[in-house]
Amino acid sequence: MKSFSYSMLATGIAVIMCMTAYVQQPVYSDITISAMSLTAAGALKEVSAVTSNIHLVNHTPVAGITSNDVMKCSITINNISGANAYGAKLIVVLPAEASVSSGTLPSNVTVISQRVATGGGAGYVEFNLLIIYPDRPVTVVFTFNKPDHTNKLSAFVICAVPDMNPANNYKDVAY
Numbered sequence: 001m002k003s004f005s006y007s008m009l010a011t012g013i014a015v016i017m018c019m020t021a022y023v024q025q026p027v028y029s030d031i032t033i034s035a036m037s038l039t040a041a042g043a044l045k046e047v048s049a050v051t052s053n054i055h056l057v058n059h060t061p062v063a064g065i066t067s068n069d070v071m072k073c074s075i076t077i078n079n080i081s082g083a084n085a086y087g088a089k090l091i092v093v094l095p096a097e098a099s100v101s102s103g104t105l106p107s108n109v110t111v112i113s114q115r116v117a118t119g120g121g122a123g124y125v126e127f128n129l130l131i132i133y134p135d136r137p138v139t140v141v142f143t144f145n146k147p148d149h150t151n152k153l154s155a156f157v158i159c160a161v162p163d164m165n166p167a168n169n170y171k172d173v174a175y
Contacts, residue, residue, distance in 0.1 A: 036155060088130060100125060112125070
């Protein structure tokens with residue numbers, strides 16, 4: 001009976017020690033900003049079109065172009081791992097003097113104003129993306145009034161799940 005007890009004890013200890021080897025390894029995500037672009041999105045305005053026809057009298061041809069006083073930003077976030085990225089947020093740092101109308105933003109967005117002392121304007125825009133599933137890109141689009149003096153927009157994405165490659169979580173674009 002004593003040898004049976006030792007055998008059971010040894011088996012129990014072996015099982016407990018082996019269980020630590022089989023415990024699920026932590027799940028890692030790899031979220032990335034895969035694309036970021038800025039385009040003019042202001043009202044359509046007419047400008048003189050270039051023509052080589054010198055025989056036009058009192059008729060100046062015009063072409064419609066989009067004004068660049070309002071910019072449209074499009075950012076695509078992708079999860080290139082096999083695990084879901086829970087608690088995902090995209091934070092877009094706006095140029096100084098830029099303004100965003102919160103009425104034009106989706107409900108998952110918070111505009112944070114922290115530049116009151118330096119002339120106003122939104123400091124950054126935070127998109128609460130919740131979950132980014134593997135290989136299912138999420139694209140956010142918003143517009144802002146273009147400032148006169150700065151021309152750079154920066155974005156980074158974070159999540160509650162550890163990210164195995166945080167170097168691809170940041171991107172910026174100039175206009």
